[in-house]
Amino acid sequence: MRSKFIGDRRFYREAMAVAVPIMIQNFITNFVSLLDNLMVGRIGTAQMSGVAIVNQVLFVVNLCIFGAVSGAGIFTAQYAGSGDHEGVRATFRFKLLIILGIALAGIGALLGFGEDLIRLWLQGEGSPEEAERFLRYGREYLSVMLWGIVPFAVSNVYCSTLRENGETVVPMVSGVIAVLVNLALNYVLIFGHLGAPAMGVRGAALATVISRYVELFLAAGWTHLHPGRMPFSKGLYATLRVPPALTREIVRKGLPLLANETLWAAGMAVLNQCYSVRSLDVVSAINIESTVWNALSVAYMATGNAVGILMGQKLGRGMDQDRVMDEFRKLTAFSVGLNILTALILAAIAPLFPRLYATTDAVRALAADFILVQAVIMPLYAFTNCCYFALRSGGKTVITFLFDSVFVWGVNVPLAYILSRFTRVPVVPMFAIVQATEAVKCLVGYRFIKKRAWMHTIIV
Numbered sequence: 001m002r003s004k005f006i007g008d009r010r011f012y013r014e015a016m017a018v019a020v021p022i023m024i025q026n027f028i029t030n031f032v033s034l035l036d037n038l039m040v041g042r043i044g045t046a047q048m049s050g051v052a053i054v055n056q057v058l059f060v061v062n063l064c065i066f067g068a069v070s071g072a073g074i075f076t077a078q079y080a081g082s083g084d085h086e087g088v089r090a091t092f093r094f095k096l097l098i099i100l101g102i103a104l105a106g107i108g109a110l111l112g113f114g115e116d117l118i119r120l121w122l123q124g125e126g127s128p129e130e131a132e133r134f135l136r137y138g139r140e141y142l143s144v145m146l147w148g149i150v151p152f153a154v155s156n157v158y159c160s161t162l163r164e165n166g167e168t169v170v171p172m173v174s175g176v177i178a179v180l181v182n183l184a185l186n187y188v189l190i191f192g193h194l195g196a197p198a199m200g201v202r203g204a205a206l207a208t209v210i211s212r213y214v215e216l217f218l219a220a221g222w223t224h225l226h227p228g229r230m231p232f233s234k235g236l237y238a239t240l241r242v243p244p245a246l247t248r249e250i251v252r253k254g255l256p257l258l259a260n261e262t263l264w265a266a267g268m269a270v271l272n273q274c275y276s277v278r279s280l281d282v283v284s285a286i287n288i289e290s291t292v293w294n295a296l297s298v299a300y301m302a303t304g305n306a307v308g309i310l311m312g313q314k315l316g317r318g319m320d321q322d323r324v325m326d327e328f329r330k331l332t333a334f335s336v337g338l339n340i341l342t343a344l345i346l347a348a349i350a351p352l353f354p355r356l357y358a359t360t361d362a363v364r365a366l367a368a369d370f371i372l373v374q375a376v377i378m379p380l381y382a383f384t385n386c387c388y389f390a391l392r393s394g395g396k397t398v399i400t401f402l403f404d405s406v407f408v409w410g411v412n413v414p415l416a417y418i419l420s421r422f423t424r425v426p427v428v429p430m431f432a433i434v435q436a437t438e439a440v441k442c443l444v445g446y447r448f449i450k451k452r453a454w455m456h457t458i459i460v
Contacts, residue, residue, distance in 0.1 A: 021168035023302035050137030052287035061106035067261025071254020077312030088232035144205035178215035267408035285366035300382035303335035308389035339382035387445030
């Protein structure tokens with residue numbers, strides 16, 4: 001049993017070399033986002049809620065970008081594993097072209113329909129005056145955040161390609177520096193320190209936009225200054241042409257992944273909108289819960305990414321299926337165990353963390369209950385996340401589409417909609433019922449993995 005689920009030192013060194021830098025970067029990024037959220041939360045509930053609603057809308061655009069990058073990234077990891085630098089260049093160019101199109105489309109949609117989208121979260125019980133304040137602060141925040149979408153997208157292209165080539169430290173360092181810049185500028189611009197004007201939510205948005213340009217400058221600069229370590233950077237922009245055959249393959253394999261990430265993010269936004277029907281307090285409480293959740297979910301997200309990168313590289317090298325399955329099983333066991341410990345921490349701080357916000361006792365109590373529910377479900381998320389990335393590493397993107405976003409829209413969203421519109425179930429039990437469906441997803445994921453149909457090389 002021990003040899004089946006626990007690896008040797010070499011195994012963990014290889015896994016942690018990939019996972020730890022991602023974990024550190026994501027933790028620092030999310031921790032600074034937590035501090036950012038706390039700073040806005042210290043201004044007032046309306047400001048915090050307006051920002052939270054806009055971030056849920058932007059989350060859909062960001063996940064769409066991530067999905068486009070990830071679709072081509074399946075090929076990048078396998079090309080990197082086989083030492084094909086021209087293949088890596090081609091996938092980089094594809095990523096760049098597709099994400100620029102998505103970023104510009106997202107900006108256009110938010111300029112045209114941003115206010116209407118924000119209003120969808122303002123239908124719960126509460127005063128019309130309070131809802132209008134939420135809307136006003138949301139508009140202010142969005143008007144500045146739009147300027148950060150393009151640098152965020154291009155930075156994702158560089159950082160993902162570096163990780164898929166085994167370079168995880170540089171994205172980590174550039175991300176850490178960017179979030180520290182964000183934190184420092186938040187302190188100055190939100191509250192008006194060091195002679196700067198107190199800009200409130202506009203200051204929070206401006207700090208985020210500047211930090212995204214910093215991250216792009218650092219990641220892209222390092223890549224082009226180190227062609228010896230990153231050979232794909234040589235002649236990277238000599239052309240933007242992508243071989244038609246590769247384009248067709250990336251679209252065929254990557255389109256389901258792009259659709260998956262977009263629909264999954266949209267599904268999460270719809271779920272939160274369903275919860276918000278109960279009251280405006282829910283908007284604020286979900287924001288508090290998601291902030292601490294993001295900070296502590298880095299362990300399962302990083303180990304899931306490690307599964308995707310390592311399995312992709314091993315499949316690209318033609319490793320035996322039994323060895324690939326053995327390493328997947330051990331990585332998954334490690335991820336679940338690590339996240340049981342994380343869940344205990346999350347449960348311990350559930351009643352304490354909401355007290356840091358300048359909001360009402362009702363919002364704090366709701367937030368604490370939401371956090372406890374997420375703590376119970378966290379080990380299940382760890383398992384399904386590893387299944388998702390393993391399926392993706394072998395190019396089974398249609399299956400990941402069914403496994404992830406189709407499940408959200410086919411199970412979670414209808415369940416939340418029915419409970420919110422046609423029953424009087426209180427919001428916390430409603431939230432718990434919807435989250436508990438992750439157990440079903442675990443069974444589905446296990447069945448897909450056990451069949452081994454995902455284990456094949458997709459590059460030529």
